Amino acid sequence: MKKFWCFMGLFSVLTLMLITLTSCGSSTALSKRDVLQADKKSNTITWGVKADTKLFGLMNVKTGKVEGFEIDLAKALTKEILGKNGKAVFVPVTSQTRMPLLRNGNIDAIMATMTITPQRAKQVDFTRSYFDAGQAILVKKGSPIKNVYDLNKSGKVVLGVTGSNSVENIGKFAPKARVLQLSDYAQAFTALKSGQGDALTTDNGILYGMSVENPGYVVVGGSFTKEPYGIAVNKGQKNFRNRLNKALTAVEKDGTYNKILKKWFSNVPGLNYKEMMR
Known part of the structure; x- marks a missing residue:
């Protein structure tokens, strides 16, 4: 796990450098390619x-x-x-x-x-x-949260990933919930395990992958959007x-x-x- 986080940290820095170095003056040439x-x-x-x-x-x-x-x-x-x-x-x-x-x-x-x-x-x-795919929520086994509408109760925190449309969708289905955005799914799931949020939301296929690796967490409530x-x-x-x-x-x-x-x-x-x- 430490190797994974070291890789992701190094990759993020290198990616930002790559974007910065290649962004200037390249749009015209790329449009013709x-x-x-x-x-x-x-x-x-x-x-x-x-x-x-x-x-x-x-x-x-x-x-x-x-x-x-x-x-x-x-x-x-x-x-x-x-x-x-x-x-x-x-x-x-x-x-x-x-x-x-x-x-x-x-x-x-x-x-x-x-x-x-x-x-x-x-x-x-x-x-x-x-x-x-379809958006869903992931919670710890035994959680009182059974579907997305349970997150609409005051004080509930939903974890999401910056740049995904899942965060916007939560605003429609559970407008009273507070959303905490993380940079990637690994960080979002770590935040869920540490109790920083009541549920993690994204597409069901991604959440099922998390539940396979972490049997103590389950996808509940079914999908509430369509995400092709x-x-x-x-x-x-x-x-x-x-x-x-x-x-x-x-x-x-x-x-x-x-x-x-x-x-x-x-x-x-x-x-x-x-x-x-x-």
Whole structure:
């Protein structure tokens, strides 16, 4: 765990430096760049992925590699687009850094539990949904909180992650609750365990991943929103977005998608992965 936190701390510093160094004067050049053609030439697609989210993208401190559903799906899409020798490169991102890294050209696409929303669609272009999540809450076993509406009682504290739309949604369903925002899911869960909040909220798939790793915590109340995840690319990259959509259809039709889904979600208590199959 100490190794993980050291990595995440170092990564955050390096990411901020990278964004700062590449942000000045790059927008014009990037808007003219054809990402799909550049990726075909280099035989590489660079993906922005989560490294702190079990089941979707989590850093394995033993191997130094990120593992999860989105990682395997990105690999499959890369090979579908570039061929069997196509290379997928992964850059860990957070909810705060993923958009700047995409705009600056440090990554080609974001596949990082990113919900398709009208507000975000003004800044990036999304593929169609590749995973249909829904927002929920995670609490300690035995908690009197059984659903999101129980958080509307005075004094309740909900933990969330900065840059996610989960925080905004809580304002709609439990406006009386106080929200404490952390920089990533690992910190948010640590805050829940230490009693800094009564519940942690984000998408159900992410919360189920936390509960698998920490059996003393459970997802309660079911989903209260729909959170379709999409792959985000920069505006003006219509060819790349269309090719990603075509690749998604291909891996769904040949069964690759369902194999990856089964690998990561078939043994998650309380989650019926078969309902998510395509």
